Amino acid sequence: MNAATEHLDQYTFTDFSKLRFSPKFVAESLQISTQTLKAIEKDNDLTIDRIRGPVGVRSYSLADIFRIAAIRRQNGNTKGLGRQITISTYIPKGGTAKTTTTCNTGILSALAGFKTLIIDNDPQADVSSMLGYDPDQTTEELAELGLPVDRAVEGHLGNLMRLGSTFPPMDLEQVIKKPFGEDGPHLIPAFDSLDDMDMVLRNAQGADFRYSLFIERARQGKVPHCDLSSYDVIIMDNAPSGTMLSRNSLAAADFLLCPIRMDKFSFRALSRLAFKINDMSQDFGRAPEIIAIPTMYIRNRPRIQANLARLSELFPGKVTEQQLFHSEDYSKSLEDGVPLALWKQGSENSLGAFRKVFDEVIDRAKSVLEKSK
Template sequence: MDSPVLESRKQQSITGTIMTDLEFVVPDFSTVRYPVNVVADMLNVSVPSIKKYEKDMGLEVERQSTGVQSRRYSLENIFDIAAHRRTSGLIKPLNRPITLTVHVKKGGVAKTTLAVNLAIQLSLAGYKTLLVDNDPQGDATSMLSFDPDLSVAELEEMGHPASRAVELHFGHLFKFGGAFSGHDLKDVIKKPFGENGLHLIPADESLDDLNVALTNANNSDFRFGLLIEQSRKGKLKNCDLSGYDFIIFDCPPSSTVAARNALVACDYIVTPVRMDRLSVKGLSRLTQSLSVFEEDYNRAPTPIVVPTMFQKNRPRTQRNLAMLMQHFNTRVTDVRLHHSEDYPKAMDEGYPVSIWKGASPAIRNEFRDLATEIIQRIIADVGER
């Protein structure tokens, strides 16, 4: 998934050259500002509501220094408003916390894009969301401005904050033999948009060590599920996950032990499907593996199938969609994610597309509407408090 800019940076860092931001655009999420109409769109509320929340919260929003001095909201402001809607009772918590695993045994089909943007949208909708990067490639980690490839020393040498480095991953929450000693959750978590934005457990290639440790452990496929269950009940001193409404795992395309763990641990398998023949055909394999899964593990996570890279008015797209509906029927979301150049452009600027200022509102809002639909589906299954 590396963009050309990223590649050029990696090659140069091997030669020890000090990088500049021209070679690799590193976004600083704390500096971007949004006008009030975009904020209203992102939070799916009216402009007067935003102003009311701001007043209720006593929130100080920066003003443009010239001209009409209109308000300019930071991402932190926006996520704080989302959290305020929840604390003031406008958003009800779900009846029980939910784990989603984004999975399909295929690369380049928008899994990571979906996992990251869905996590962002769930937190904008007021739900406390933890995204776990479960892929040693660390693409979700990179998409959220952290660096799975460089050490603290290398980042500092390049003039970037050390906090962008990845030192701990999901495996470090476990206590396994000698390798993992049960780190504190607070040391493992990153908060790219402040306290009220999504929380991220990053990954880098050392996540492979977790696969080795899991393979050698008892009940090797059940470890994630056990950790989540115990930590939600407050039984683990180092790791309290009880505050999260949603935990989302972004998985690699291959079936690693860690990926299997995320499947066993989840309530819903979220599967993006491109509207081409091979991707749609590949889904009959998913149906089969779900039934084998049920036999092996005695549980059946619910699939949520999301059509992606959708191109309207193409007969081929319509045919493939019809085939998808045949297989998965009501499990296919009504919201489709359309194919758009906004995705690679957002990535070049280092932003997830659904919060990229340059994105067309239609593309940005697709993820918001998808999150709304997924929340509705889950509420229909489990209810809310």
């Protein structure tokens, strides 16, 4: 066994193209019946693989699932949002499930029929890794390991914004990743050099809102090399530190997802966030709508119930009714290299709860957009 083989044995790699799912899981993911699922396949002449056997049960790939979600949207079976929205996931504290929230919200958004883009704003590139990419290996190193070279990350947001000369300019087609095919969520990945964006933004004119202006122009199709006008939902993952990139991300967002641990509640961190949003409203005349998500929730624990009550007092009317429960499913799905939203073993307390939270987020977004008309 050579060194490359030994390394490969320790390398976590999930080939998403080989994952297969039952009609029941697909129907639940799309929130339709198995009969409706079968009718969609027939009406659109979709060819679905079948498991060999006397019955020949249908077996769906991820590309199949996201394709059906896109067809439902095209046929008007799922309602749109009315306009594009940008979501930022942020809380000034680590270990609160920000990346998990971003990744799974992005996947569920695509399953709901929204064309979705995930932007990794964190130099640690955790959401890029969760979606199957390796920010630490070059294409040559991956080839040596016998792994797909398209798992390498060679461009990020800095290459697309084209501020100064720190990063070589790249087009969206050179940077974008599509882990589950064309109809699944797309990704602008990250790797460690994104850390230099803090200095780049500080040196730029209009440093606090330069990213916001870029995203807004790209959403309108006014950035030829980075046209984001086709996306319904853009969701950004951020580092917990108060970097210029994170601050810019908040300024760019319509909605701010805040996953907040109930077992390690930090009133000080939440107070800082509330002050930051208030300052942003005063400085820029706008601020993202907060949607707070209680995580690591355990029923019938007085301390956790007290923390939930304090959270609701700090952000009245902005806390999801559904909590994300403490569950081993999150770590187990990561061990399998599959995001929870696509993990077949997910339970009602993990996957079921996350689906309900996502539905609340979308309903909240639609309500806010309707009021703003």
